[in-house]
Amino acid sequence: MSEKPHDGAAVRGAVDLSSLANRGAQPAQQQPAPGASAQSGNSPLVVESLILDGTDSTVEKFVELSMQVPVLVDLWAEWCGPCKQLTPVLEKVVTDYAGRILLMKVDVDANPQLAQVFQAQSIPTVGVLLGGRPMQVFQGAVPEAQVREVLEQVLQIAAQNGVTGTATVSGDTSAAENAEPEPEPLPPLHQEALDAIERGDYESAIAAYDKAIAQNPKDEEAKAGRAQVRLLVRVSGASLENVRNAAASAPRDVDAQLAVADMDVSGGHVDDAFDRLLTLFPELDDDGKTAVRERLLELFEIVGAADPRVTKARARLAGLLF
Numbered sequence: 631m632s633e634k635p636h637d638g639a640a641v642r643g644a645v646d647l648s649s650l651a652n653r654g655a656q657p658a659q660q661q662p663a664p665g666a667s668a669q670s671g672n673s674p675l676v677v678e679s680l681i682l683d684g685t686d687s688t689v690e691k692f693v694e695l696s697m698q699v700p701v702l703v704d705l706w707a708e709w710c711g712p713c714k715q716l717t718p719v720l721e722k723v724v725t726d727y728a729g730r731i732l733l734m735k736v737d738v739d740a741n742p743q744l745a746q747v748f749q750a751q752s753i754p755t756v757g758v759l760l761g762g763r764p765m766q767v768f769q770g771a772v773p774e775a776q777v778r779e780v781l782e783q784v785l786q787i788a789a790q791n792g793v794t795g796t797a798t799v800s801g802d803t804s805a806a807e808n809a810e811p812e813p814e815p816l817p818p819l820h821q822e823a824l825d826a827i828e829r830g831d832y833e834s835a836i837a838a839y840d841k842a843i844a845q846n847p848k849d850e851e852a853k854a855g856r857a858q859v860r861l862l863v864r865v866s867g868a869s870l871e872n873v874r875n876a877a878a879s880a881p882r883d884v885d886a887q888l889a890v891a892d893m894d895v896s897g898g899h900v901d902d903a904f905d906r907l908l909t910l911f912p913e914l915d916d917d918g919k920t921a922v923r924e925r926l927l928e929l930f931e932i933v934g935a936a937d938p939r940v941t942k943a944r945a946r947l948a949g950l951l952f
Contacts, residue, residue: 675699675797677732681721684734686743692734696759698795700788702781703757703764704735705750707898709933711858712771713754715827719774720756723781729797731781734759738898745898751870752897758784761791770866773830817842823855835859850935857931864889865896882910884918888925895929903929904943911950923947 675698684692684703692701704720706713717735724733738745738753748757748766757766767780788794816824823838839856842849870893877883877890887910894903907922914922926947930940 675795676800677729677797678800680724680729680731680797680799681733681735684736684741684744686741689744689747692759693762695732695797696762696793698793699730699732699797700784700793701732701734701759702784703744703748703759704733705738705745705748705753705755705757706735707737707739707753709900709937710753710898711854711932712862712896715824715858716754716756716771719771719777719828723774723777727781729799730785732797750897752865752893756780760784760788761793771827771862773828776830819845820852820855823852823859827859832859832863836863850931854931854934857928860928861892861896861932864892868893870897882913884910884914884921888921891925891929895932900933900937900939904939904946908943908946908950911947923951 675695682692695701702720702724704713704717706717720733724731736744738750745753745755747764748755750757750766750769752769754771755766755769757764767784768776815821819838819842823835823842826832826834826838836856836859839852839859842852843856846852868889873886873889873893877886880886887906891903891907894900894906904926907926911919911922926943930944933940935941
């Protein structure tokens with residue numbers, strides 16, 4: 631996070647949203663955030679949970695919350711494999727901070743305006759609302775230790791701006807009574823892969839998934855996990871602008887077009903990625919066609935076989951092959 635909202639400086643990634651907190655005729659304290667109730671005086675902010683779902687229509691309520699406590703923003707999508715790796719880490723770390731930070735989870739497919747606010751060129755993207763202002767803090771699935779370092783920086787910036795409140799979870803026992811049962815433990819090799827991802831050791835994660843697939847060639851979750859990690863490796867550190875410029879300057883360069891397709895899938899532009907590669911396919915020699923076909927099959931694994939975009943693209947690919 632290179633820029634701070636201290637002393638009114640502009641933040642990277644979006645406009646100042648603090649004015650949203652003053653909308654309407656009712657005072658802000660009478661308009662609690664979803665899952666939260668505002669308290670008068672010096673009483674702590676009471677929330678239903680430290681982890682809340684946010685939408686385009688409820689953002690102003692979270693802006694109000696951010697006047698008292700930093701709100702971490704997890705921009706995710708159901709089809710995004712790295713999101714599924716990062717979100718549990720964010721939930722764990724935010725819970726450990728015991729109300730000093732809240733977590734707002736945002737499905738970017740259903741809430742495109744919030745994705746634009748935080749300039750989410752790819753997902754997962756993590757931002758923060760602080761004093762009514764949004765900042766993008768990092769992209770990609772990063773290890774837990776790095777998440778904690780970022781949140782320490784967030785708290786330092788919050789203190790500089792007088793945002794030092796603490797949220798208290800309400801004592802409603804109904805949530806615990808209705809809580810879903812603990813999920814079944816992952817198979818050992820799957821857990822080994824996730825542990826490696828958390829450490830940032832992607833090669834070991836791929837190796838663990840390879841072992842799982844060797845033991846059970848029908849392990850579709852391992853195949854999808856391996857494809858997701860491979861995608862993460864390919865897009866890590868890449869500049870979207872540079873990748874797009876390279877592809878535009880060499881429209882028949884297979885590697886350049888594959889790189890753009892990777893960035894598009896990572897950023898949620900799935901149809902664009904598939905159309906790019908399928909349009910290029912007939913113009914290629916045998917080696918190029920093989921490379922594109924293999925990449926498409928890997929991207930299909932990431933998005934999911936049941937996704938209608940995959941079904942449509944798979945049928946189009948079959949038509950080109952036969």
